[in-house]
Amino acid sequence: MTETKKSFISKEKDFTKITDKNPSHILPEKLTLDSHLQFQCHPGVSCFTACCHNIKIVLTPYDILILRKRLGIPAHEFIMKYTEPTYLEKTDMPGVQIKLTEEKKACPFVTPEGCTVYSDRPSACRYYPVGMADFHEGGSNDAKEEKFFFIVKEPHCKGFEEPKHWTIGEWRADQGVDLRDEMNKEWLRLVMRRKSFGHQASLSEAAKRMFFMASTDLDSFRKFIFESSFLDTYEVDQETLDKIREDDIELMLFSFKYLANTLFGAEGLKIRDEKIKKKVEEIKKRQDEALKKAEQEYLELKAERERLKKEQEKRARELAAQKEAKG
Ligand code: SF4
Numbered sequence: 332m333t334e335t336k337k338s339f340i341s342k343e344k345d346f347t348k349i350t351d352k353n354p355s356h357i358l359p360e361k362l363t364l365d366s367h368l369q370f371q372c373h374p375g376v377s378c379f380t381a382c383c384h385n386i387k388i389v390l391t392p393y394d395i396l397i398l399r400k401r402l403g404i405p406a407h408e409f410i411m412k413y414t415e416p417t418y419l420e421k422t423d424m425p426g427v428q429i430k431l432t433e434e435k436k437a438c439p440f441v442t443p444e445g446c447t448v449y450s451d452r453p454s455a456c457r458y459y460p461v462g463m464a465d466f467h468e469g470g471s472n473d474a475k476e477e478k479f480f481f482i483v484k485e486p487h488c489k490g491f492e493e494p495k496h497w498t499i500g501e502w503r504a505d506q507g508v509d510l511r512d513e514m515n516k517e518w519l520r521l522v523m524r525r526k527s528f529g530h531q532a533s534l535s536e537a538a539k540r541m542f543f544m545a546s547t548d549l550d551s552f553r554k555f556i557f558e559s560s561f562l563d564t565y566e567v568d569q570e571t572l573d574k575i576r577e578d579d580i581e582l583m584l585f586s587f588k589y590l591a592n593t594l595f596g597a598e599g600l601k602i603r604d605e606k607i608k609k610k611v612e613e614i615k616k617r618q619d620e621a622l623k624k625a626e627q628e629y630l631e632l633k634a635e636r637e638r639l640k641k642e643q644e645k646r647a648r649e650l651a652a653q654k655e656a657k658g
């Protein structure tokens with residue numbers, strides 16, 4: 332069986348690229364919520380759990396949060412035990428994917444009876460076989476947005492032979508993907524934004540580390556907010572602080588805002604006035620020092636030129652005197 336990627340979102344250009352060559356078994360038809368789908372996955376299908384092997388399942392921050400809560404372990408333990416590093420959507424943004432078992436290349440949560448974390452399964456596991464393309468122009472909330480859906484039909488998947496009929500909307504409601512869409516949206520936009528820059532610009536190592544930490548380990552991100560100089564730099568209102576101190580979802584949504592602000596300069600976080608003033612003063616001080624240094628160097632250069640000029644004149648006078656004495 333070849334490796335499959337459970338892809339759940341893409342931009343139109345990716346969609347077009349994939350359907351042109353069709354390496355991902357995407358049916359080249361744009362669908363809406365009212366479009367028809369004949370499909371069902373249940374323990375009776377002969378391929379049951381086949382798609383939980385040889386697969387790449389990239390985890391979103393929400394997936395990680397929900398799964399590690401389900402397992403009752405801290406984020407760093409979940410990351411170490413159940414995931415491995417990957418790059419997101421062919422960018423230089425670091426993320427994690429589920430680590431498959433050595434021998435069977437199986438998801439660690441699959442058993443012959445099915446998924447042991449089914450009600451908390453990752454977003455990618457919920458979307459198959461309905462992919463969603465989401466294009467969003469610009470970074471603001473009122474920017475133009477368009478969505479459509481498409482079917483991914485893996486050759487080994489027998490679910491399409493089942494007699495159950497749905498609309499895409501009914502299928503999505505059954506799989507609980509609307510909440511996932513909402514929770515993953517801003518994070519996916521960060522990835523897509525980075526992707527749209529291509530190789531023209533690269534993220535600094537510090538930016539990559541921050542993106543990875545905020546995306547995978549909310550416990551550490553919370554420490555960063557409350558135990559570093561973060562709050563000396565950023566102005567965050569008390570209501571938000573109270574929320575993100577206690578509520579992981581609020582903290583996750585805040586982390587997306589912070590990343591959009593630091594990685595792409597998006598609005599949403601305010602740097603303290605005194606910090607800006609201090610920065611402006613520092614820049615001015617540096618400029619003044621540079622100007623002073625340049626002035627000093629200019630004066631030294633001028634003095635040196637004067638000295639050389641005088642020396643040349645003196646030498647010329649001496650030569651002229653010697654010539655006259657000889658003549
Ligand atoms: S999380 Fe569950 S549904 Fe997803 S691949 Fe693993 S076992 Fe399968």
Ligand code: SF4
Pocket residue numbers: 371372373376378379380381382383459487488489490491
């Ligand atoms: S029917 Fe499709 S989705 Fe269900 S187990 Fe088989 S391959 Fe996976």
